[in-house]
Amino acid sequence: MKIDDGFSAREESAHSRKPLTREMFQQRAAEVLNLIAHLRHELGLTEAINVVVDRFVDGEPHPELRRFAEVLGMARRQAMLQHRLDDDREALHHGHLSHDELVSTGHHYEMLRHEACRYNHLLRSLIEGCNEYFTRDELMKWLVSASQGRPDWAKSQLTGASSEVALHAALQGLPELRYLRYATLEEDLAGYDFVAEWQGSLLTIDAKTGFYQPLSERKHGHRHLEISVPRESVKDFRVTRRGLDLLRRDVRQALHRNQGVERHGPHHHYRAATA
Numbered sequence: 001m002k003i004d005d006g007f008s009a010r011e012e013s014a015h016s017r018k019p020l021t022r023e024m025f026q027q028r029a030a031e032v033l034n035l036i037a038h039l040r041h042e043l044g045l046t047e048a049i050n051v052v053v054d055r056f057v058d059g060e061p062h063p064e065l066r067r068f069a070e071v072l073g074m075a076r077r078q079a080m081l082q083h084r085l086d087d088d089r090e091a092l093h094h095g096h097l098s099h100d101e102l103v104s105t106g107h108h109y110e111m112l113r114h115e116a117c118r119y120n121h122l123l124r125s126l127i128e129g130c131n132e133y134f135t136r137d138e139l140m141k142w143l144v145s146a147s148q149g150r151p152d153w154a155k156s157q158l159t160g161a162s163s164e165v166a167l168h169a170a171l172q173g174l175p176e177l178r179y180l181r182y183a184t185l186e187e188d189l190a191g192y193d194f195v196a197e198w199q200g201s202l203l204t205i206d207a208k209t210g211f212y213q214p215l216s217e218r219k220h221g222h223r224h225l226e227i228s229v230p231r232e233s234v235k236d237f238r239v240t241r242r243g244l245d246l247l248r249r250d251v252r253q254a255l256h257r258n259q260g261v262e263r264h265g266p267h268h269h270y271r272a273a274t275a
Contacts, residue, residue, distance in 0.1 A: 018062065020062075020064055020065075020130070020133055021133070022133045022134065024065065024133070025065075025068060025130070025133045025134050026134075026138075028056065028065055028068060028069060029068075029072060029138075029142045031056065032052055032056055032069055032072045032073060032146070033072065033142065033145050033146060035048070035051065035052055035055070035056075036048045036049065036052055036073075036076075036146065039051055045076065045148075049073055049074070049076065049077060052069065052072075052073040053069075053070070053073050053074075056069035056073065057069050057070045057073060064126075064129060064130050067122060067125060067126050067129075067130075068126055068130065070122060071119075071122055071123050071126050071143075072142055072143070072146045073146070074119060074122075075143050075146035075147040075150075075154070076146060076147045076148050076150075078115075078116065078119045078147070078153075078157075079147040079148075079150040079153040079154075081112055081115055081116060082116065082153055113189060114185070114189065117185055117188050117189055118185060119157075120157070120160060120161060120188075121182075121185060121188070123157055123158075123161045124161040124164050124165060127139075127158075127161050127162060127165055127237055128165045128168070131236075131237040131238070135236055135237075136158060136162070136236045136237055137236075139158065140154055140155065140158060143157065143158070159209055159231070160207075160209060162234045162237055163207045163208070163209050163229035163234070164182075164193050164207045164229075165234075165237065165239070166207075166229050166233055166234045166239040166243060166247065167193070167194070167205070167207040167227060167229050167247055168182070168194065169239045169244065170239065170243070170244050170247035170248050170251065171194060171196070171205065171247075171248075171251065173244065173248060174248055174251060174252070176198060176199075176252075176255075177196040177197070177198055177203065178196060178197040178198070179195075179196055179197045180194060180195075180196040181194070181195055181196070182194060182195075183195050183204070187204070190220070191204075191206055191220065191224075192204040192205065192206060192220075192224070193205060193206050193207045194206075194207075198223065198255060201222065201223060202222045202223070203222070203223050203224075203225070203255075204220060204222065204223075204224045204225070205224070205225045205226075205227060205251070206224070206225070206226045206227070207227060207229050208226050208227065208228045208229065209228070209229060209231070210228055213228075214226065214227050214228065214250045214251070214253060214254035215254065216254045216255065216257045223255075225251065225254045225255070227247065227250055227251055227254065228250070229243075229247065230243070230246070233246060233247065
């Protein structure tokens with residue numbers, strides 16, 4: 001007997017090709033947030049999130065709407081995970097753990113890093129592919145609501161993801177970089193946001209927030225750049241013309257510097273390094 005699951009393969013394919021609109025994202029955000037609010041008192045927050053994932057992620061054939069629902073549905077879990085990450089990081093660095101505690105905490109920390117990094121990739125992909133359908137303020141509002149009132153977490157997530165999107169746009173305009181791509185999850189965990197080839201050799205690049213001079217390092221055993229992305233270079237998820245010019249200038253200057261800076265040890269001492 002054939003079970004009717006509500007979507008034939010042809011219907012699912014047609015739905016996944018349906019043109020996206022701002023209204024579709026507005027409606028889906030309302031559906032996700034309202035369902036969490038409705039179910040959390042009856043089932044608990046964890047089970048409410050599971051229902052959202054089952055209905056709007058696993059049951060959604062449109063890839064962009066599926067990604068959007070996952071970003072919102074997992075926001076609360078990710079915000080709490082960040083707290084645990086911060087606690088583990090502090091415990092690992094204060095020096096008071098026994099050997100067994102150090103090993104156990106270290107494994108837990110790396111597991112949490114993996115989950116946080118996966119979410120960052122998901123959010124970045126959503127912003128890069130769907131930013132015409134919502135503003136930064138709208139996504140910020142939805143993330144704060146979905147995380148149950150964690151504005152600091154939501155802001156840091158959007159800032160980091162937007163910085164990577166902006167740097168990606170800038171790097172795409174540098175013909176001297178070949179085979180440019182986003183780093184895989186494993187490469188990101190090792191400290192890279194982008195991988196490319198420059199003058200026939202491996203080049204990795206990490207997007208940073210804040211203000212400091214670009215670094216040209218070999219701390220990974222190959223040429224590695226850490227490029228600061230100033231907040232004003234991104235306006236509502238779109239990199240400005242001035243932002244593009246500044247980022248490309250910084251990358252080119254860092255690539256051609258003969259001297260770089262390399263960080264060593266837990267206290268981040270600095271010394272000159274031959275590039």
